[in-house]
Amino acid sequence: MTASSDRRPIVLLIENEPIQMMVLSDLIEEAGCDVVEATTTAKAIQILEHRGDIRVVVADLDVHGSVLGLQLAAMIRDRWPPVELILTGAVKPDLSSIPARGVFYDKPFDQGRLVQSIRSFVSANQ
Numbered sequence: 001m002t003a004s005s006d007r008r009p010i011v012l013l014i015e016n017e018p019i020q021m022m023v024l025s026d027l028i029e030e031a032g033c034d035v036v037e038a039t040t041t042a043k044a045i046q047i048l049e050h051r052g053d054i055r056v057v058v059a060d061l062d063v064h065g066s067v068l069g070l071q072l073a074a075m076i077r078d079r080w081p082p083v084e085l086i087l088t089g090a091v092k093p094d095l096s097s098i099p100a101r102g103v104f105y106d107k108p109f110d111q112g113r114l115v116q117s118i119r120s121f122v123s124a125n126q
Contacts, residue, residue: 011028011054011055012035014041028058044072057086
């Protein structure tokens with residue numbers, strides 16, 4: 001086996017609440033992925049600009065930063081089209097405003113469904 005086939009898929013997690021960050025990081029790892037964490041949208045954009053290995057973004061729509069959640073999701077879809085989007089939030093947005101191939105989970109979300117979505121997106125991109 002080559003080193004590249006041994007690498008786990010990378011998921012960017014955008015979350016500013018420490019406990020939620022820990023819970024979501026654990027779920028992403030349970031899904032078989034490595035996690036890169038960002039606590040602001042500005043940091044998330046910086047990470048995406050400098051890394052070409054991000055497969056999935058899990059983002060809290062309520063996270064602080066210069067770009068609002070749905071605007072960030074639209075920006076990711078426009079600038080990094082192959083990246084899959086899993087969005088979370090306490091308030092359900094207008095689902096028609098979620099970018100193509102994006103999914104939304106209300107908080108508190110079903111952890112098993114979230115893990116399955118991550119696995120599904122990652123396997124579709126391999």
